[in-house]
Amino acid sequence: MEQQVYINPEIAEWSKLCKRPAFDYSTLNEIVQPILLDVKENGDAAVRKYAEQFDHVKLDNLWVTKDEMVAAALTVPEELKAAIQVAVDNISRFHLSQVEQPQVIETATGVYCWRKSVGIQNVGLYIPGGTAPLFSTLLMLAIPAKIAGCKNIIVSTPTNSKGEVNPIVLYAARLLGLTKIYKAGGVQAIAAMAFGTETMTQAYKIFGPGNQYVTAAKQLVNSMGTAIDMPAGPSELAVYADETSNPAFIASDLLSQAEHGADSQVVLLASSASLVSAVQGEIDQQLQSLPRASIASQALKNSRFIVMDEPANAFAFLNVYAPEHLIIASDHATDLAEKVLNAGSVFLGNYSPESAGDYASGTNHTLPTNGYAKAYSGVSVDSFVKKITFQQLSPEGIKLIGPAIEAMAEAEGLQAHKNAVSIRLSSLKKITSTEEQKIDSNNG
Amino acid sequence: MEQQVYINPEIAEWSKLCKRPAFDYSTLNEIVQPILLDVKENGDAAVRKYAEQFDHVKLDNLWVTKDEMVAAALTVPEELKAAIQVAVDNISRFHLSQVEQPQVIETATGVYCWRKSVGIQNVGLYIPGGTAPLFSTLLMLAIPAKIAGCKNIIVSTPTNSKGEVNPIVLYAARLLGLTKIYKAGGVQAIAAMAFGTETMTQAYKIFGPGNQYVTAAKQLVNSMGTAIDMPAGPSELAVYADETSNPAFIASDLLSQAEHGADSQVVLLASSASLVSAVQGEIDQQLQSLPRASIASQALKNSRFIVMDEPANAFAFLNVYAPEHLIIASDHATDLAEKVLNAGSVFLGNYSPESAGDYASGTNHTLPTNGYAKAYSGVSVDSFVKKITFQQLSPEGIKLIGPAIEAMAEAEGLQAHKNAVSIRLSSLKKITSTEEQKIDSNNG
Numbered sequence: 100m101e102q103q104v105y106i107n108p109e110i111a112e113w114s115k116l117c118k119r120p121a122f123d124y125s126t127l128n129e130i131v132q133p134i135l136l137d138v139k140e141n142g143d144a145a146v147r148k149y150a151e152q153f154d155h156v157k158l159d160n161l162w163v164t165k166d167e168m169v170a171a172a173l174t175v176p177e178e179l180k181a182a183i184q185v186a187v188d189n190i191s192r193f194h195l196s197q198v199e200q201p202q203v204i205e206t207a208t209g210v211y212c213w214r215k216s217v218g219i220q221n222v223g224l225y226i227p228g229g230t231a232p233l234f235s236t237l238l239m240l241a242i243p244a245k246i247a248g249c250k251n252i253i254v255s256t257p258t259n260s261k262g263e264v265n266p267i268v269l270y271a272a273r274l275l276g277l278t279k280i281y282k283a284g285g286v287q288a289i290a291a292m293a294f295g296t297e298t299m300t301q302a303y304k305i306f307g308p309g310n311q312y313v314t315a316a317k318q319l320v321n322s323m324g325t326a327i328d329m330p331a332g333p334s335e336l337a338v339y340a341d342e343t344s345n346p347a348f349i350a351s352d353l354l355s356q357a358e359h360g361a362d363s364q365v366v367l368l369a370s371s372a373s374l375v376s377a378v379q380g381e382i383d384q385q386l387q388s389l390p391r392a393s394i395a396s397q398a399l400k401n402s403r404f405i406v407m408d409e410p411a412n413a414f415a416f417l418n419v420y421a422p423e424h425l426i427i428a429s430d431h432a433t434d435l436a437e438k439v440l441n442a443g444s445v446f447l448g449n450y451s452p453e454s455a456g457d458y459a460s461g462t463n464h465t466l467p468t469n470g471y472a473k474a475y476s477g478v479s480v481d482s483f484v485k486k487i488t489f490q491q492l493s494p495e496g497i498k499l500i501g502p503a504i505e506a507m508a509e510a511e512g513l514q515a516h517k518n519a520v521s522i523r524l525s526s527l528k529k530i531t532s533t534e535e536q537k538i539d540s541n542n543g
Numbered sequence: 544m545e546q547q548v549y550i551n552p553e554i555a556e557w558s559k560l561c562k563r564p565a566f567d568y569s570t571l572n573e574i575v576q577p578i579l580l581d582v583k584e585n586g587d588a589a590v591r592k593y594a595e596q597f598d599h600v601k602l603d604n605l606w607v608t609k610d611e612m613v614a615a616a617l618t619v620p621e622e623l624k625a626a627i628q629v630a631v632d633n634i635s636r637f638h639l640s641q642v643e644q645p646q647v648i649e650t651a652t653g654v655y656c657w658r659k660s661v662g663i664q665n666v667g668l669y670i671p672g673g674t675a676p677l678f679s680t681l682l683m684l685a686i687p688a689k690i691a692g693c694k695n696i697i698v699s700t701p702t703n704s705k706g707e708v709n710p711i712v713l714y715a716a717r718l719l720g721l722t723k724i725y726k727a728g729g730v731q732a733i734a735a736m737a738f739g740t741e742t743m744t745q746a747y748k749i750f751g752p753g754n755q756y757v758t759a760a761k762q763l764v765n766s767m768g769t770a771i772d773m774p775a776g777p778s779e780l781a782v783y784a785d786e787t788s789n790p791a792f793i794a795s796d797l798l799s800q801a802e803h804g805a806d807s808q809v810v811l812l813a814s815s816a817s818l819v820s821a822v823q824g825e826i827d828q829q830l831q832s833l834p835r836a837s838i839a840s841q842a843l844k845n846s847r848f849i850v851m852d853e854p855a856n857a858f859a860f861l862n863v864y865a866p867e868h869l870i871i872a873s874d875h876a877t878d879l880a881e882k883v884l885n886a887g888s889v890f891l892g893n894y895s896p897e898s899a900g901d902y903a904s905g906t907n908h909t910l911p912t913n914g915y916a917k918a919y920s921g922v923s924v925d926s927f928v929k930k931i932t933f934q935q936l937s938p939e940g941i942k943l944i945g946p947a948i949e950a951m952a953e954a955e956g957l958q959a960h961k962n963a964v965s966i967r968l969s970s971l972k973k974i975t976s977t978e979e980q981k982i983d984s985n986n987g
Contacts, residue, residue: 125766182950189650189944196648197658204640206633206905214641217884219918235951267954303918318766322569326918330768345970351963358959390958436933440661447935450971452963455936458951459944461650462932474663474747474770476930486920488906489880491891492899500633500903506626507679507902510711514834515802519795519896526789527894 104375105405107412117420119469120362120401121332127315131286135319138290142297149287156260161298163264163280168273171266183271186238186459193461194243197480201489209496216484218248219326223292223302227309228257228284232265235457239464239478240306241275247483251300252277255292257284285309286316293320304328306465306478328478332469333362336453337422337442339413339435340378341370344428345449350381352426352452357398358391366403366420368413375404414438421472424453443472494527548819549849551856561864563913564806564845565776571759575730579763582734586741593731600706605742607708607724612717615710627715630682630903637905638687641924645933653940660928662692663770667736667746671753672701672728676709679901683908683922684750685719691927695744696721699736701728729753730760737764748772750909750922772922776913777806780897781866781886783857783879784822785814788872789893794825796870796896797846798839805841810864811848812857819848858882865916868897887916938971 108116138145143161150156203213224240227233237254244252254277258264264282272280281299283291289309295301304326305317314331321327336356340349353365369375382399386392407413414435417425421441429435432447439445443466444456456462465478492500501520508516552560582589587605594600647657668684671677681698688696698721702708708726716724725743727735733753739745748770749761758775765771780800784793797809813819826843830836851857858879861869865885873879876891883889887910888900900906909922936944945964952960 179950179954182947182954185651185944185947186951189654189656192650193648193656196646202640204637204905206636207629210633210899210904212633212637212905214923220884233955235955322762322766324774324913324915326915347966348963348970351959351966355957355959355963358957385959385962389962390956395959432935439931440664441929442931444932444934447933450938450941450967451934451936452941452967454948454952454960454963455654455941455944456932456934457960458948460654460934460936461648461656462934467929469768471768471770472929472931474929476928477932479658479930479932481925481930484920485885485911485916485918486923486925487883487886487916488888488900488921488923489891490888490895490900490904490906491876492895492904494894496904497894497896497899500629500899503626503629504898504902506623507630508898510623510626511677511679512834513799513802515795515799515829515839516898516901518829518833519792519799519898522791522795523894523896526792 102379102399102402102404104372105403106372107408108405113416113419116403116405117470119332119335119364121469122311122362124311124315124318127312128319131312131315131319134286135290135316138287138296139294146283146287146291146296149285150283153285154257154260156258156262158258158262158282161282163269163282168269171269172273174266175270179267180270183238183274186235187242187274189459189461190238190242191246194246194480198246207496207500209493210490210500212488212490214486214488216486218250218484219304220249221251221300221302222249222253222483223305224252224254225288225292225305225307225309225313226254226256226268227313228265232268234265234267234271235464236307237268237271241272241277243463243478243480244483245275247480249483251279253279253281253292253300253302255281255283255288257288258282286312289313289316289320293323293325306482308465328465328482329467329475330471333364334359335364335366335422335468336424336426337366337368337417337420338426338428339368339417340374340428341410341431342374343430344374346374346377347381348449348452349378349428350385353378353382353402354385354389354395355452355454356424357395358389359398361394361397362401363398364401365398366405366422368405368407368417370408370410372406375406379404410435411438417442421470423466423468423472424456426451426453441473443467443477497523498527546823546843546846546848548816549847550816551852552849557860557863560847560849561914563776563779563808565913566755566806568755568759568762571756572763575756575759575763578730579734579760582731582740583738590727590731590735590740593729594727597729598701598704600702600704602702602706602726605726607713607726611708612713615713616717618710619714623711624714627718630679631686631718633903633905634682634686635690638690638924642690651940651944653937654934654944656932656934658930658932660930662694662928663748664693665695665744665746666693666697666927667749668696668698669732669736669749669751669753669757670698670700670712671757672709676712678709678711678715679908680751681712681715685716685721687907687922687924688927689719691924693927695723697723697725697736697744697746699725699727699732701732702726730756733757733760733764737767737769750926752909772909772926773911773919774915777808778803779808779810779866779912780868780870781810781812781861781864782870782872783812783861784818784872785854785875786818787874788818790818790821791825792893792896793822793872794829797822797826798829798833799896799898800868801839801842802833802835803842805838806845807842809842809846810866812861813848813850814852814854816850819850823848854879855882861886865914867910867912867916868900870895870897885917887911887921941967942971
């Protein structure tokens, strides 16, 4: 592979090197918007129409039946079932640790404040079809949704031309206790979840990856009021490598990212030019045996091979890049990880490939791309709950902080805000003085 | 006050009753977009131009100087300073409790996963000017930003016609250790923060309320890649009241919400028609002495007075409405609070007015409106951090879960993902067999 190598690039060059092969999804709005509105107006009938038009499939029933679920499970090999169980166990363990119990804080005497996490009642999970059936994405979305306590978890996924959903997706859904699987893909699926149909409960939040049309549809319904998991972009991986790393391992990681799609991006930050050469040599060799070699080769054209003598500079660059995935392929990974400020998910050491997090280590694989890691987190149980704040003031509490509230409300020119406190304080004064009178008359 | 009262409305009516006086901010895009692009292109010069055009103020220096900060503090009355200190203490205590320490989970033997909260490096806080100087909003945004560890906290707020920022806002900023106060309001302020200028560091996330133009600008920069706190809408309050509540207190709470703006909405869910009458009587009386009575009266036209005999129905309705603020004005508030699924912030009992949470109890007052509480949380320390996931697998760990990853990657048709594991497993096998050979030869 002949690819330009950047040696200790100047800071002024960094933003150019951090550019993603990005796509402006709003250019698709003219195509997407009418489909959204059609489904909003005409519900399942419109979904059926677009399934026929785009996917060449005639669907009578848009919902997967119990029989289909049972039949699908029979076709999944036992070895794969065991593998999925490993993933479910680990993902469940990690996401269970994200559950927050309410913690009551007495911020001042008699003033109690707390937050309670409540699952978003209706959520929609979009699982793409196409060349690779992403049952792993179903695990990554449905497990935290179940743990969060979401009541209606609806999955939407396209069928093949016979109207069948991928059996592994159905097996995974059944394993997790999901029963509502809607046979729709593309823009019409996003529309059905966002607006509801005669058979579909409206989702308050929609999750999941998809092609450019799905992404554009998610952005549009988001602007119309439905929450979405995060803004999307092509997947990406950055690897930091030094003299303690293994070039063959690094090449395999870069290729695993590159095979996702021609628009994927891989970035290597290496401590020496010879290490870059070694990795490039390994890529050339490993690429030969890959079934998706042509996709990977195209993605490698978007790649960046950068030598940084100083680890501090390498991590400064990585924090500007803000990678979705970051592998720190070094025996010093634990120390170097302290330098990470912007990344979606970080993999430490030489035995932590991105694949582990993609499938089975327990972390979530739905992560911020395109530099969004500067402000966004990956999907977690947090993504499926609202944290509602509660507060309760005792009479003692309002007496204590009431005067401060009155002073501040007055200074902001909000007299009625002040009154809401004053009326309570004077009522409490009356109670107190009545009690005092009683005590006086008892003593008298 | 003569206002229609709904008695036990049918479920079919609920969605109509839950309608907000909503505004479609995207109708302003044609006005807002060119200003955004002008500031993106021309930086501070464009900001100065719009300050002159819209706010009739000529600004040489767009940044508040240290002298201005010091001078402002001298004009703030001591009583107000003490009140602000009470608020700062309570808000700090509650938000400090939201800080999460990393918790390492061994999801399988040798597989370690954890999350680390890292403050978003650059954040922009918009503080509106206008009739009421919202220094309380500065506290609600800056305190969690400081606690989250955000490095660059930039405040943008408009000046008066003399080019001066409200002194209480400056006092609060100085108290919290903020030094970067940019003299800009409106669309140009949002643009400067979103894109950066020659003197302004680009913000990765923008927070804060504003008028319709500010809201439209935030939505637009969000679609262009800058994160925002949440979608905005007019403020709103729902009160649940029963025979244990105090009609005068409830009236004061409804009025405190109504004075925010003519588009505010207040909703009363009462257990009896006589309670509604009593509250309406109190409103009429308290309204007379309010300086913002005309605004409040207009807002009351959007109000809903509803009688629900059954508390279960009242809370079912409230969960459909999903209020920004919910007061449960009842001695049974603790039990009733268990029924809340959708709300921004909940106030329990007769001595917990919304004003308490607006200013000084400790909870945040930046909350989801317009039904967004179904999917969104209010601002908290969470809003100012990204939670980055980390993972480290030991050789033992990858040996244990590697085969599951291989099986799943293969089933998804992603061979390179599988290879990244296989290459590590076979390397570990070689190491093991070399070690075995050594042991054999030692024994031999």
